[in-house]
Amino acid sequence: MSITRRSVVAAFAAIALSATQLSAQNQAPVVAAASDLQFAVAEIAEAFKVETGKEVRLSMGSTGNFARQIREGAPFQIFMAADEKFIAELHRDGFTRNEGDLYAIGRIVVKVPTGSMLMADGSLESLRKALAEGKITRFAIANPDHAPYGMRAREALIHAGLWEPLQPFLVLGENVSQAAQFALSGNAEGGIIAYSLALSPDLAVKGSHDLIPADWHNPLRQRMVLLKNAGPVAEAFYDYMQSASARQIMERYGFVLPNE
Template identity: 55%
Template sequence: MRTLLSLIRSWCATALIGLAIAAPLHAQTVQPTVAAASDLKFAVEEVAARFEKETGHKLRLVFGSSGNFKTQILQNAPFHLFMSADEGFVYELADAGKTVDRGRAYALGRIGIIVPAGSALKADGEFKDLAAAIKDGRLQKFAIANPEHAPYGARAKEALQHAGLWDAVQPKLVLGENISQTAQFATSGSTQGGIIALSLALSPSVAKLGTFQLIPEAWHQPLKQRMVLVKGAPPAARAFYEYISTPAAQEIMVRYGFAMPKE
């Protein structure tokens, strides 16, 4: 009996040692999950593909509204790197103790109006035709991202308020969950147009669907985009965080209409 108990104890000890050795190895091989604002879809997909090719690391990219991601990270969602379209959300997470620091600015975004082919609305960045279309009945539906949790939607609201059109356009609004969904609504023909990110309008798949014009920067608060590592992020997530600031990655971001921050 003692011999059997000794064998069992020996086996258990060996198993525990094996688990102890395997645990750090597993931590190093965790696939990093990047929670990125939807305006980044095409740009970050291209940056990530280049990063994976150069380093061999594999990334999991998840796109959505920055406000929703902030809430999910506060609730301990398994994200490792957060690329927000609004720096305020990063600061909130840092103040809540969820991040390694207060992050780094990585881009400045722009918004503009897009109208699908065949629309009765004109792509006028100063909304003159939009105002006329509201009055003469041409405008039935107009898409923006939900300003409650999508930074690009909040800036669209500010621009419409600047033009004095917010109250009049509200009954016509179709709200996208994020700016990527908004681009789909604005170009599908189910609306007369909408306000979307320049970065999406420059992508080949969206550019062919309509006509786009920038809205003046002075009409809304700047879209200061900031990224941050969540506590416990694996080494590959940290590597991608640094890679985003390299000239190779920035060249891709600029090609999609982002300005690089001075910070």
């Protein structure tokens, strides 16, 4: 290949690379958010767009699954976890800019669909009685192997002495949002889900709920962090999450907020 031809090829390659980089920069950053945030963060992202003209894309799912995907190179720019231990581990291994910020403490509730024979009873006595009478066919929680809300549901059931008796009837959601779908499907007597989901307009009308005592399980300390590849829009949204506007929305969905 002649010097001239090599120069032309190199020039085209540089242009293509620049175009790819520009396209990546122009794309809205992806926020990996725990599924208990499904409704709250969607509202916050919309308010952020209205106030700033900037946009983020939301990917909702299980905190444990997101942590694994980040280790495998998933192109998220912000990680909003339902359990801060996952962020501590990612930070230790060099995947995040810093240790992040606590943005909320979550709660769990018993949620029962309209017409269920169970009562929405945070003490779980209604569930205990129904189990003893053989009236439970399905009861939903998030998968405790990787979903923090499922882990806390398991802890609460262990505290109440119901974990072992409930085993044959458990239906596990991939995340707490799917657990809520299962609990309200009409094929289950109920489930344990995130308070934030129970308060959402979509789910509030589909049954009743009651808070499980906070001291029955480890706290759901929810932390967010910027990942190493975070750009300016991600940085702006991260800051916005700590604004009065965002905090007001989070409070409306039942989250306990850290002091500013």
